[in-house]
Structure formats: C-alpha cells, structure tokens
Amino acid sequence: MTVTGHAGSSPVSRTGVEFWYRRIAVGKSTGSKSNEFYRPRESFEKLLYGHRMYAHLAANLTVFGDEIARREQYKKHRGIEAVHYYLVTKFGWFPSQVRALNTEDLLFLLQEEMADWTLPAHLEDAASAQPRRTRRASSGP
Numbered sequence: 126m127t128v129t130g131h132a133g134s135s136p137v138s139r140t141g142v143e144f145w146y147r148r149i150a151v152g153k154s155t156g157s158k159s160n161e162f163y164r165p166r167e168s169f170e171k172l173l174y175g176h177r178m179y180a181h182l183a184a185n186l187t188v189f190g191d192e193i194a195r196r197e198q199y200k201k202h203r204g205i206e207a208v209h210y211y212l213v214t215k216f217g218w219f220p221s222q223v224r225a226l227n228t229e230d231l232l233f234l235l236q237e238e239m240a241d242w243t244l245p246a247h248l249e250d251a252a253s254a255q256p257r258r259t260r261r262a263s264s265g266p
C-alpha cells in the first residue's frame with residue numbers, strides 16, 4: 126500500500142519517512158481505523174528508558190571530562206570538550222576524528238581510566254534519580 130505525498134509528488138511506501146511525517150506531524154489519515162501504526166505503550170516506555178540511560182551515560186562522561194580537566198590542569202576545556210582534548214593529546218588524533226566518536230565509543234576508549242572513578246558525592250543523588258522507570262512492562266516472553 127502506498128500513501129501519496131505532497132501535491133505532485135510520487136507515492137511513498139508505508140514504511141518511508143514521508144509516511145510517518147504525514148501520519149504524525151501533518152495528521153493526514155491513511156484510511157486505517159486502528160492504531161496499528163503507533164508504537165504500543167510498553168514498547169514506548171522501553172524506548173524512553175533506553176534514551177534516558179543513554180543520556181545518563183553521556184552526563185557521566187561529561188562529569189568525567191570535568192575530572193580530566195582538573196587532573197590535567199586544563200585552563201579552557203571542561204566537560205565533553207576536555208574528553209575530546211584529552212583523546213587528541215593522548216592518541217594524536219585530529220579533533221574532527223575525536224568529535225565524530227559517539228558516546229559509546231568514548232566510554233570504550235576511557236573505560237580503563239574510568240574504572241576506579243565514581244561520580245562526585247554531590248551529584249550522586251541526582252544521578253540515582255534518573256533514569257527511572259515509571260511503570261513496569263507487561264509480563265510476557
């Protein structure tokens with residue numbers, strides 16, 4: 126099944142980006158009377174939890190960058206910039222190469238140095254509060 130895009134455009138597949146844009150952002154109906162195209166609540170909660178976990182890891186990496194800046198006595202770099210600068214100086218990579226790394230890669234490169242590091246005490250309460258599941262997913266396989 127196809128859905129017609131903007132006036133004068135060719136049809137696009139149901140799984141295409143244009144379909145989702147038209148369905149959600151513009152609100153065009155596809156003729157379906159059910160919510161078959163929408164993510165179930167449990168699935169959305171898992172997705173949201175995963176994004177919160179990722180944000181939690183990114184925030185910890187930024188705070189570790191502050192620790193690197195303190196330890197290495199950087200004058201201008203803090204947070205994630207300190208992490209990038211540290212990797213540039215440690216490995217001799219170009220800044221563009223280091224900035225292209227995602228959070229998972231940065232954590233992998235720094236995991237030995239972060240092994241004994243803990244979040245500062247004044248931030249632990251905030252860190253333990255997020256991410257938090259609001260509802261348990263339904264039981265099943």
